[in-house]
Amino acid sequence: MQPHQDWRPTASFDTLRLRAELLARIRAFFTAREVLEVDTPALSCAASTDPALESFSTLYNGPVLAGASLYLHTSPEFPMKRLLAAGSGSIYQLCKVFRDGEFGARHNPEFTLLEWYRTGFDHLDLMDEVEQLLTAVLANIAPLGPVHHWTYRELFLQYASIDPFTVSPGEIQVLLQAGHNISCAALSADDLDGWLDLVMTHLIEPQLGAGLVFVRDYPVSQAALARLRPGTPPVAARFEVYLNGIELANGFYELADAVEQRARFEKELERRRNSGLTAVSLDERLLSALDSGLPDCAGVALGVDRLVMIASGAGSLHDVIAFPFDIS
Amino acid sequence: MAYYSTNEFKGGLKIMIDGDPCAIIENEFVKPGKGQAFVRAKIRNLKTGRVVERTYKSGESLEAADVMDVDLQYLYTDGEFWHFMDPQSFEQQAASAEAVGDAVKWLKEQDMCEVTLWNGTPLAVTPPNFVMLAVADTDPGVRGDTSGGGGKPATLETGAVVRVPLFIDIGETLKIDTRTGEYVGRAKD
Numbered sequence: 001m002q003p004h005q006d007w008r009p010t011a012s013f014d015t016l017r018l019r020a021e022l023l024a025r026i027r028a029f030f031t032a033r034e035v036l037e038v039d040t041p042a043l044s045c046a047a048s049t050d051p052a053l054e055s056f057s058t059l060y061n062g063p064v065l066a067g068a069s070l071y072l073h074t075s076p077e078f079p080m081k082r083l084l085a086a087g088s089g090s091i092y093q094l095c096k097v098f099r100d101g102e103f104g105a106r107h108n109p110e111f112t113l114l115e116w117y118r119t120g121f122d123h124l125d126l127m128d129e130v131e132q133l134l135t136a137v138l139a140n141i142a143p144l145g146p147v148h149h150w151t152y153r154e155l156f157l158q159y160a161s162i163d164p165f166t167v168s169p170g171e172i173q174v175l176l177q178a179g180h181n182i183s184c185a186a187l188s189a190d191d192l193d194g195w196l197d198l199v200m201t202h203l204i205e206p207q208l209g210a211g212l213v214f215v216r217d218y219p220v221s222q223a224a225l226a227r228l229r230p231g232t233p234p235v236a237a238r239f240e241v242y243l244n245g246i247e248l249a250n251g252f253y254e255l256a257d258a259v260e261q262r263a264r265f266e267k268e269l270e271r272r273r274n275s276g277l278t279a280v281s282l283d284e285r286l287l288s289a290l291d292s293g294l295p296d297c298a299g300v301a302l303g304v305d306r307l308v309m310i311a312s313g314a315g316s317l318h319d320v321i322a323f324p325f326d327i328s
Numbered sequence: 329m330a331y332y333s334t335n336e337f338k339g340g341l342k343i344m345i346d347g348d349p350c351a352i353i354e355n356e357f358v359k360p361g362k363g364q365a366f367v368r369a370k371i372r373n374l375k376t377g378r379v380v381e382r383t384y385k386s387g388e389s390l391e392a393a394d395v396m397d398v399d400l401q402y403l404y405t406d407g408e409f410w411h412f413m414d415p416q417s418f419e420q421q422a423a424s425a426e427a428v429g430d431a432v433k434w435l436k437e438q439d440m441c442e443v444t445l446w447n448g449t450p451l452a453v454t455p456p457n458f459v460m461l462a463v464a465d466t467d468p469g470v471r472g473d474t475s476g477g478g479g480k481p482a483t484l485e486t487g488a489v490v491r492v493p494l495f496i497d498i499g500e501t502l503k504i505d506t507r508t509g510e511y512v513g514r515a516k517d
Contacts, residue, residue, distance in 0.1 A: 052363050101335075101365070101386065104357025184366065184383040194385075197363035202383065222362060240361075250361050303361075 009322040016322060018141070019308045023094065025137045026114060026304075035090045035116060040079035042096065046283035047071035049268040050224060051275060054100035056109075071280070072098035075301050076115055077225070078286040081254070084117055084297055085289035092116035094304065105316040106246065109325050112304040119297045123226075123237045123253040126298040127214050130241055130249060134212065134307075142311045145211030145244070152218050152235070156196075159204040164219060165233050169195045176203065193221055208245040215240045224264045226252035241302070243310050251300030258290035330392035334367040334384050342374075342393040345382065349374045349393035349446045357386065374444060374451055377429075393446065400443045402435050410435065412443055412450070423450035431455045433488035434506045455506045460515045461485050462501050469497035 009016070030037065045068065047055040055071040073079075076093050083091055097113045118126055127149075135144055156164045162172065169187070172195040176182040182202045187194045196219070216239040220228055223236030237253035255261055265282050272279065308320040318324050332343060337355040344350070350371045359365035365386035372379050374395060384390070400412035400421060409422040410432070421443060425432070427450045431441070434455035442454040466482035482492040482502075490504055492511045501515035 050362065052359075052361075052365070102357070102359060104359075107357055107359065181381065182383060184385065186385045186388045187364075191364075194364040197360050198366065198383065200363070201358045201360060201366065202368070247361060301361075 006327045010318050010324055010327070011320050011322050015308065015312050015314070015320050018312055019304075019320065021141075022137055022304070022308060022311060026094065026133070029133055029136050030092045030116065033090075035092050035118070036088060038080065038083060038088070038091045038093050039095070040073075040076045040083070040093065042073050042076075042098075043070045044073050044078070044283075045070060045281070046078070046285070047280035048074045049265045049272065049280060049282065050074075051268055051271045051277060054278070055280065056098050056100050057278075074099050075113060077299065077301070078283045080115060080117055080299070081286060081294060082289040084119065085292055085294045090116070090118045090297075103325065105318070106306065106309075108305065108317050108321055110328075111317075111321075113301050114304050115299065115301040117254070117297050117299040119295045121298040122296075123216065123239050123251055123298045126251050126253075126300055127216070127239055127241075130214075130251070130300060130302070131212065134243070137307070138311055142313070147212045147214070149214045149216070152215055155204060155215050156199065159207050160199050162199060164196050164199075168192070172196070172199060193219070196222075205242070205245055205247070208242050210244050213242040215242070223252060224268055225255055225261070227255050239300075241300075243307075246306055246310060247303075248306055248310075249300050249302035251298060253298045254294065256290060256294040256296070258287050261290055262287055331389040332392055333389050334386055337367055337369060342395040343371075344391040344393045345371065345373070345380075348376070349395050349451065350380075351395070353379065358383075359386070374446065375426075394448075395444060395446050395451065397442050397444050399440050402437060402439050402441050404437060405435075410453070412441065412453075415440075421445070421450050423453055427451055428453045431506075433486055434459050434461075434504070436461060436486060457505065457507055458512065459504050459506055460501050461488070461504055463492070463496060463498050466492065466496060466498060470494040 053074045055074055057069050057071050060068045060070050075097050076095055080091060080093060093115050095113060096110055098110050100109060102109050118129065131147060138144055153164055156162045162175065169189050169192050176198065180203060184198055187198065217235035218238040220234055220236045223238035226236040226238040228234050229237050239251045240247060241249035305317050305320055309317055312320060314320050332341060337352055339352055339354055341352045342349060343352065350373050353370040353372055355367055355369040358368050367384045367386050369382050370379060371382055401415050403411040403413050409424060410428045412421045412423060423443065429452065431453040436459060439456055439459060441456065443450050444452040461484040463482045464485050467480050479491045479493055481489050482496060483489050490509060490511050492502065503512040503515050505512050
């Protein structure tokens with residue numbers, strides 16, 4: 001057998017030490033604020049219904065659930081909400097999550113997520129805390145740069161001259177092709193969110209530059225787990241965090257209405273069916289927990305590997321993960 | 329017909345775009361956490377040489393281009409076509425002026441060239457990295473000047489014009505780097 005030439009880590013030990021330091025600072029931040037660290041299952045009976053996420057699945061053989069399909073979690077959101085509904089108070093978790101099919105300079109199908117929930121917070125309070133966390137964690141390591149706040153609509157108007165709440169997919173197609181030589185022939189004419197994602201990733205993100213950017217008030221179709229805020233048009237109480245132009249975190253003012261949540265899950269399952277994606281089972285235990293009462297809370301998930309990438313000035317996750325999945 | 333999924337994308341993969349054979353230069357996976365996954369690719373049109381950017385939905389399939397590179401020996405031109413031969417099978421290929429392109433000024437009979445075939449027909453010709461060509465015309469050589477400074481134009485047997493040192497004379501054979509079009513040295517006898 002030929003020896004493998006690629007058995008060594010792709011990240012330097014300096015980077016691995018930096019990674020350990022960031023993790024220690026994250027834990028210190030939450031300890032000081034009396035947010036409880038928790039540990040929920042990576043292997044679940046139910047999966048995310050989000051059509052943009054593909055769960056890995058596996059088979060269990062043994063007592064109790066013999067032959068059951070189990071899923072590796074794409075985020076620890078559902079069991080953490082069950083803890084919240086059971087009365088945990090504010091909680092955080094650092095864990096590995098898994099998303100099938102995602103690999104590139106900023107993606108690895110297995111990655112480290114920091115997810116936390118704050119009872120009594122709305123999404124605006126939580127955005128403030130994200131800024132405080134990043135300030136504390138990156139202190140003397142990497143400058144945070146200027147901080148900007150946009151609504152999703154303002155951001156699109158500023159960087160793409162598009163009003164995302166009134167534009168049609170056809171108009172986006174013409175603007176991207178004529179003005180920026182960007183095209184995606186396979187995006188269908190009724191997939192407005194897909195076209196908006198194309199604008200976001202291809203046109204807006206490259207213009208964000210250095211610094212911390214908060215974007216909030218998303219189209220309701222882009223936030224299946226967030227509360228809605230009435231208005232014309234109504235918007236979802238969702239926010240995204242970009243650091244140096246890289247998507248770093250996503251948060252919600254959490255939807256607590258079990259009936260509304262079930263309806264949104266079913267809508268997502270229908271979209272999965274229509275797109276030919278794997279059918280998954282709804283998380284009935286989450287819905288039961290919501291039904292018994294989720295405290296008023298906001299939650300956010302932050303990509304730790306990307307944070308290490310930004311802190312170390314690396315250009316790819318490859319340089320900050322000891323063993324990327326292709327040499328795992 | 330063969331197809332490639334975006335999951336198979338990598339540098340050098342040959343695909344059809346708008347009816348033209350193209351080669352992927354580089355590709356990148358782009359996906360918002362809660363949104364559509366894309367593959368953004370930089371692609372060279374093998375007919376025109378132009379580089380374009382295209383974005384695909386992750387998982388989309390594209391028609392494969394039947395493109396391959398073969399080493400063929402240049403034989404001669406009849407003015408309309410440039411004829412090449414496989415030295416093993418003796419099979420011949422006729423390349424158009426469009427396919428030969430800029431390589432024409434380096435083509436010397438019997439030299440081995442890389443010919444890109446699309447559906448079995450020459451699409452592009454790449455000359456060897458180094459060619460040995462005789463000087464057809466240049467100003468008389470200045471003896472003893474090996475300083476390398478200055479220089480003068482020389483027309484080679486294929487019609488190419490390159491900058492050469494002052495001491496080079498008509499009839500001498502020179503080694504030329506076809507990638508830069510620069511004089512490397514005198515051919516060693």
